[in-house]
Amino acid sequence: DIQLTQSPSSLSASVGDRVTITCRASQSISSYLNWYQQKPGKAPKLLIYAASSLQSGVPSRFSGSGSGTDFTLTISSLQPADFATYYCQQSYNTPLTFGQGTKVEIK
Amino acid sequence: QVQLVQSGAEVKKPGASVKVSCKSSGYTFTSYAMHWVRQAPGQRLEWMGWINADNGNTKYSQKFQGRVTITRDTSASTAYMELSSLRSEDTAIYYCARVEVVAATYWGQGTLVTVSS
Numbered sequence: 001d002i003q004l005t006q007s008p009s010s011l012s013a014s015v016g017d018r019v020t021i022t023c024r025a026s027q028s029i030s031s032y033l034n035w036y037q038q039k040p041g042k043a044p045k046l047l048i049y050a051a052s053s054l055q056s057g058v059p060s061r062f063s064g065s066g067s068g069t070d071f072t073l074t075i076s077s078l079q080p081a082d083f084a085t086y087y088c089q090q091s092y093n094t095p096l097t098f099g100q101g102t103k104v105e106i107k
Numbered sequence: 108q109v110q111l112v113q114s115g116a117e118v119k120k121p122g123a124s125v126k127v128s129c130k131s132s133g134y135t136f137t138s139y140a141m142h143w144v145r146q147a148p149g150q151r152l153e154w155m156g157w158i159n160a161d162n163g164n165t166k167y168s169q170k171f172q173g174r175v176t177i178t179r180d181t182s183a184s185t186a187y188m189e190l191s192s193l194r195s196e197d198t199a200i201y202y203c204a205r206v207e208v209v210a211a212t213y214w215g216q217g218t219l220v221t222v223s224s
Contacts, residue, residue, distance in 0.1 A: 034210040036152075043202055043214035044152065050209055087152055091209040095168040096142070096154040 002026055002090050006099035012107040019075040021102045023088035028068045032092035035064055035073045038101075039084045047086075048073065078104070109133040111203055111215035118221045124191040127218045129203030136184035137161040140206045143177060143188045146217075147199040157206065158186060193222045 003026035013019050023033065031051040036044035046055045048064035051071060061076040075082055083106055088099040114128040129141065142157040156167035158177045165177050171190070179186045186203055201218045204211035 032209060036211075043204075043217055044211070045214075046210050046212050055210075055212070089152070089210075094154075094166055095170070098152040098154070100151045 001095055002029060002092060002097050004088050004090055004097055004099040006086075006088055006102050008102060009100065010103040010105065012105050013078050014107045015078055015080060017078045017107075019078050019082075019104060021073045021086055021088075021104075023066075023071045023073070023099050025069045025071075025090060029090045029092035031067050032090055033064075033066065033071045034089045034091060035062075036087045036089060037082075037084045038087065044087065075104075109205070109213045111205060111213055113201075113203060113215040113218045116219040116221070118223065119193050121194055121222055121224055123193050123222075124189060125193060125220050126187055126189040127201050127203075127220070129186045129188070129215050131184045131186070131205070134205075136179075137181055141177075141179065141186040142204045142206050142211060143175075143186075144202045144204055144211075145199040146202070147196070150199075153199075155188065155190075155201075160186065190220075193220075195222050198222045 005024045007022050033051045035048040038044045047058050047062050052064045063074045065072050085101045085103045087101050110132045112130045117125050119125050137160045140157050143155040145153050155171050158165045174191050176189045198221050203215040205213040
């Protein structure tokens, strides 16, 4: 199985900050990497697919980059609605796997 | 609009089975794969398997092989996930998710399954 490791596991940031979350895969997954946002008690929401493509309706302050084994999710200017947990997920092969999550909290 | 509506919360005893439904609307059910993902308390998301809603072909995570069965009823636009031989570690929220090519674009609201004696 492909292991995904996110860093950091949690972070504290202020509104307006630039936030970067990384995801490292245990083997090359090309660009088969997605990012989801999850708020407490809610289902995950797709933000970025295929490493860098912005899902329809998602604000442009979210962006993704990377290929192979190293990927990044960037929030250019953190907004109050962005305080949540973020997960990366690989769709290169089955079993599909997720990172352990990064919780973004208010500083 | 696309909606995935799951069945309600369940409480089961160890050793029992649970069957969760996921009713789709707002799109052609047979045009997309349906995946099942679960999340135990405080844990990461965990993929269980998927079904080709058109032909019914399935693929399961090795972790759940032999215990999970995913089916669909095209006339009802509904997918089902049945998990057997339940144990306390299966206590989790179970989600269905519609997948478009590489990512899950629509998710059900989740179904809490509690396994307790």
